[in-house]
Amino acid sequence: MERYMWSMDGEAMSENPAPIPFRLGERVRVNLINDTMMPHPIHLHGHFFELVCGAPGNRARKHTVNVLPGGKVSFDLTADAEGDWAFHCHMLLHMHAGMMRVVTVRKEEEA
Numbered sequence: 430m431e432r433y434m435w436s437m438d439g440e441a442m443s444e445n446p447a448p449i450p451f452r453l454g455e456r457v458r459v460n461l462i463n464d465t466m467m468p469h470p471i472h473l474h475g476h477f478f479e480l481v482c483g484a485p486g487n488r489a490r491k492h493t494v495n496v497l498p499g500g501k502v503s504f505d506l507t508a509d510a511e512g513d514w515a516f517h518c519h520m521l522l523h524m525h526a527g528m529m530r531v532v533t534v535r536k537e538e539e540a
């Protein structure tokens with residue numbers, strides 16, 4: 430895997446990027462765009478999210494979603510779990526090569 434460079438939003442975990450900040454209670458839409466030639470099962474700790482597909486009220490609730498090569502997936506979540514959460518590809522070789530970030534959920538005054 431050394432010949433691949435894996436990142437999320439252009440930054441690898443090894444570059445010590447700033448966390449992705451969510452405010453406690455905030456409703457967030459996350460767009461995942463896979464511009465690689467491999468699928469990436471993306472997992473967010475601490476939350477369930479709703480896939481943006483189908484009718485509202487009947488959307489799949491998940492904590493991991495596979496993003497196909499060249500594909501795009503959007504999900505909505507309510508950031509209701511305060512803390513620091515791993516957000517990463519579940520293919521461990523990808524995660525260890527940098528495809529991981531930290532999502533922080535903080536109260537408004539601490540954000």
Ligand SMILES: [Cu+2]
Nearest residue numbers: 469518520523
């Ligand atoms: Cu991956």
